[in-house]
Amino acid sequence: MKEKVYGEGGRLVWSTEEYITYLEGKGFSFGEDMIGFIYFGKQYTKASDSLVNIAIELTLKVQKKFDGSFYVSLLETLTKNHIFTKREAEKFAREQGLFQ
Structure with missing residues (x-):
């Protein structure tokens, strides 16, 4: 059994694999190439599962x-700007004009 990971405020953090499975259950379809991008970005930026999940959601x-x-690009930017929470990421995205 996989160990549970808790993040800020003691909240349970899903692994990226669990999060992708959850999104697929909600109707999103991720092909092998998309999943490859997800894990490439994670390794490239050395981001946590939590931040990867946030970047997927914002994307x-x-x-x-x-x-x-x-x-x-978003994951790299969040990492470089030391943004680690969903609240910070959404605020950053709004400030950058990403939400229309």
Whole structure:
């Protein structure tokens, strides 16, 4: 059994694999190439599962679909700007004009 991971405020953090499975259950379809982008970005930026999940969610909200290059760029930007929470990431995205 996989160990549970808790994040800020003691909240349970899903692994990226669990989060992708959850989104697929909600009707999002991730092909092998998309999943490859997700894990490439995670390794490239050395981001936590929590931040990867946030970047996936923001990518879907902003692009209305999963765009691998947008996701990797967003994840890299969040990491470089030391943004680690969903609240900080959404605020940053609004400040950058990503939400229309």
